[in-house]
Amino acid sequence: MRFFNTSLSLVLASTALVAAQSATITAPSGDEQCSSVPLVQNCVAIMQKGLDKCASSDWDCKCSGAANIFSCYADCVGEDRVSAELLSEHDCRTANAYDKGRSTVNDVYTTPSPNAIEATPTDATTTASAKSTSEPTKSLGEKAAPSKGAAQKGPPEFNMEPGKGLRFNPFPASLGPNYNWRLTIRRPLARLGALHLLSPFFPDVTVLAQYSSDDLFSFVTLPDVRALKFNIEYHNRERVSPGYWFVSPYLHIDPDPPSSLYEQYQIGPHIYDDEGRLVWTGSQQFDNRNVFDFKVTNSLGSDPHLSMVLQHSWDGGEDSGFGIVLRNDYEQDRKLPLRRDLGIFDIHEFNIRPDGKSALVSIYLSHEITLEDFGRPGEPTWLESGGFAEIDMNTAEVIQWWDSFNRIPLYESVHYGPDSAAEGHPGWDYVHINSVDKNEAGDYLISARFTNTIYMISGINGDIMWRLGGAYTNFQQDFTFSKQHDAKFVESNGTHHIISFLNNASDEEFNEENMSSSMFVELDTGANPMTARVIRRYNRPDSELSRLRGNTQQLPNDNVFTCWSKGGYISEHGADGELLFTANFTSPRYSSYRGYKFEFTGRPNTPPDVVASVSGTDETNMVTSFWVSWNGATEVATWNFYAQASEFHFPVLVGSTPKFDFETMFVSAGYLDWVSAEAVDVNGTVLGKSEVHRTKYPNWKSVGYKGKSSHPRPNDPSIIYQASDKTGGDNVIDEAGRTSSDAMDTQTQKTIQVLNHSYEAIRNIGGLFAFILLLCLFCGVVASYLVIRGWRVRLYQRLKMEDGFPEEQAHLRSTHHED
Structure with a gap:
């Protein structure tokens, strides 16, 4: 019984092989870092039997045998694993060369791997470059000519003895102190040991592809899922807040039309742990559709829920998008539409309030106007205004809604001006609402990207109470921000407010600053003039700009989690500004509009x-x-x-x-x-x-x-495992002194096992035995019928008279004679 966890990569080395001293080892000793050394030893011993049976020229057999041995080291880190890897690489490349009728096999591709091992050069002028060879007859037996200034290199030698194992010494002492050696992990093994036999059942999926170096995970149990991988860099692990990452990667921000081509599940809501390991994918649940604002909400009951915006369909038909809520078993709890006269369910916001009774959503509406504000009276254009609606969480009824049309004047926009050309429907997106929040007083906070302004909207009459930022700010402030996203209340008490937002500082065309930042701003609306000051600022760790999208989140321990959107770039800072970690999607093709971090307990109601x-x-x-x-x-x-x-x-x-x-x-x-x-x-x-x-x-x-x-x-597993385990256990206990009842129990168990084994033996005869029984039964019935019928014939046979005729005939003859 052997087990290996799949968290370590099963890959092959493409190496520069050096002269090695031939040696022999057993399976890993206590110095080898393995999950269970005895299990690895047993695995190697079993797989070695198969390799020993291979003929000297049967390279396919050797490839399978060597790969099987390498698979035993899946949970190991050390020299024995590397040696097994190199032997497997050599034998399989050689087998591949024979199959294709050539003497060398080129790499299909070369990629870096987290398992790559490098020897740091001691002399840059003598570094030997890595080269992979697989010549079946001579490449391992010839010595490469040394480069100028490099140490002499000999052929790599492997020694595998029955019942022991193998060793490859990559750093032989004879090479001298100036020898430079580099081992690079290059590509997955075509035959992954004992596991490659699964490939006939998944012809379109590379077995164990999650261990390759591409940018997407693959899973044997979920072959249609290709979840994104993360690159992670920790700076201070101890201070990182607990919780999972909630991201919703997308490839295109607009919905894609349906395709007849097969598409693996990659986009939609995903949960990862802080190691970048996938926890949940909802891609298949939402049919590979874009999902936005995916996060945890704790205001809908005792158990946590998940909320998100399911984007409208590609054709703008009846499916105009929904606010989706899932229970923590990932089953749908509610699906909320937006009233049709308020447009589609916008992707920017689905903000469920702390009481769980209502939610805030952003809306976009189109109006036909004339350009009088820009000195062009009588010239028509379409205008796309921005606003918000508050909807009931049970009925989706609109409680109230607000629109920027006729409230935020056209001249506040920095995206359009007097010289902008008129547009058709849907029109100028002149404010671009991207977030909405509400305080306990019932007033609303909205962020308008194309006015560089955050607005406070009265919950009583819809009037603008104040503007922060932009050309028409109502505050005395010594800082600037622009193209901001995700403005939210941190505190709001009368005339004192603390808000957070992502200062993008740029858009697709221009930038006002050199890097984006996450900002916390304190507002005093009771002062005259009103004042605003930055109390916390966290610059983007790579000093770049987030030109589109993103959000910032204050965590329960006062850390700050920020999603910088493009490439799924996320970070966490301590309250004092210390950078704790950064991560991003391995694939640059994908982004996540927002990203969050929450503690969460998921209990799916589907089986494993x-x-x-x-x-x-x-x-x-x-x-x-x-x-x-x-x-x-x-x-x-x-x-x-x-x-x-x-x-x-x-x-x-x-x-x-x-x-x-x-x-x-x-x-x-x-x-x-x-x-x-x-x-x-x-x-x-x-x-x-x-x-x-x-x-x-x-x-x-x-x-x-x-x-x-x-x-x-x-x-029969009861014979392989249960019987052997109990027998071994009985011997140990007997030596310690077992009671007679214990011995009887053991004997009973063994008797049951013998009976089970006998039953299985009879059961294996199966059909033939049953056929013989039925045939015998049939023959017996027929024979019995014939025997009984024969007795009845003899029992009722008519008796002859003295003259030889039956009684009836004799009577007739006598009557005839009398006439």
């Missing part, structure tokens, strides 16, 4: 997903690999894995492993056909169980199976 695959070269080294995930579950600490002899048998525990990633892998001995998994929390409470699945198997002939029969038969 499990996939299992069997592999091996003969009956002696069969292994079953499990992959399990549970989309959205945040409390899983451990996975238990079960197998059963058939769908009617009881499951047998075959092992367990801690959960370290979205998808966890487990490897167990034997061919286990009916499998399942069970999620357990830190207290040992079972959270959920998967359905029972059949294990997938390959075309045994095509993968080189060399067993006694054409294909292996599944093992």
Whole structure:
């Protein structure tokens, strides 16, 4: 029983191989960093048997065997893992060269990897460049000519002995102190050890592609999902606030039309932990549609909820967008439309109020006007105004709404002027509302990007109470900001207010400052004149500009979490301004309009997903690999894995492993056909169980199976695991002195196991035995019928008279004679 977590990469090295001293090692010692050294030793020993059976010229067999051994080191970090990696690389490249009829194999691509190992050059002039070779007959036996000033290099040598293992020494002492060596992880292995046998079942998905170096995750259990990866840099991990990241990546800000092409799920609402590991993807739940303002709301009951804006459909038809609320089991709680006369449900804001009774949304409306304000009377144009609406969270009825038309004059816009050309519908977007908030007094705070102004709107009559920023500010201020987003109340008490917002300082065309920043501003509206001052400012860590979108969030511990939008760039600062971490999508193609950080407990009501695959070269080294995930579950600490002899048998525990990633892998001995998994929390409470699945198997002939029969038969897990475990346990306890009742219990268990084994043996005869029984039964019935019928014939046979005729005929003859 062996298990390995899938959080470590299963990749191959493309290396500059140097002269190595031939040596032999066992599987990892205590110095090797592995999750479980004994399990790795057992795994290597089993896989070694398969490799030992390979003929010297059977490179396909050697590739599979070496890759199987390398897969045993999935949870290890150290020299033995590197050695196994290099041997697997060599054998598989050689097999590949034979298959393609050439002597060298070029890399398909070269990418950096977090597992790359580099030896720091001691002499820059003598650095040896990395080169991958796979010549089947001579590349490992020839010595490369040394470059000028470099140490002599010899052929790499591997030594694998039965039952022991292998060692490759990348730094032989004979090379001298000036030798420079570089190992670069380049590409995933075409045959991923014992796991490559899964590939026939997922022909369009690279097995274990989540361990490659591309910019998207792939998962065996969710093959249609390609979630984005994060690059993360921590500066002070200890001060980071707890919580998950809530992002909604998009590729295009406008909805895409439907396509007949297959599209994997990449966009929509996603939750990540602080290691950048996926926790939940809702991409498939919302059919790969754009989602915005995805966050946690805690005002709709005792359990947390998730809220978001589902963008309108691409054709602007009946689906004009919705405000969506999910429970923490990820099932829909409510779906709120916007009244049709207020336009589509805008993507900028879905702000559920603390009492949970209403929500604020941004709106955009179009009006046809004349350009009198710009000295062009009689010239018409369309104008797109901005505003907000407050809607009921139960009925979606509009409580009240506000529009900038005839309230914010045209000349306040910095986006249009007297020389701007008239436009058709929808018209000039002259204010561009991008956020709305409300204080306890019932007044509203809105951000207008194209006036560089934050407005306070009276909740009584809709009048503008004051302007902060822009050309018409009502405050005495010694700072500037522009093209801002996400203005929110931090505090609001009478004439004293603290607000936060993202100062973009730029748009697509211009910039007023050299970098964007997250700002906290204190306002005194009771002073004359009113004053505003910056009390906290956090500059964008890379000193760049966020020209579009973004938001800032004050966390419960007073840290500040900021989403700078483009590329999914996020950061967290301490209240004192210390940068704690930064992260961004590995793929620059995607962005997230906003990003948030919250503590959250997810409890999906769907079962965990499990996939299992069997592999091996003969009956002696069969292994079953499990992959399990549970989309959205945040409390899983451990996975238990079960197998059963058939769908009617009881499951047998075959092992367990801690959960370290979205998808966890487990490897167990034997061919286990009916499998399942069970999620357990830190207290040992079972959270959920998967359905029972059949294990997938390959075309045994095509993968080189060399067993006694054409294909292996599944093992009974109760014999492989339960029986062996109990037998071992009995021996130990007997030596310590067992009671007679304990011995009887043990004997009973063994008797049951023998009976089960006998039952399975009879059951394997199956159809033939049943056919013979039915045939015998049929023959018996026919024979019995014939015997009984024969007796009845003899019993009722007519008796002959003395003259030889039956009684009736004799009587007739006598009567005839009398006439």
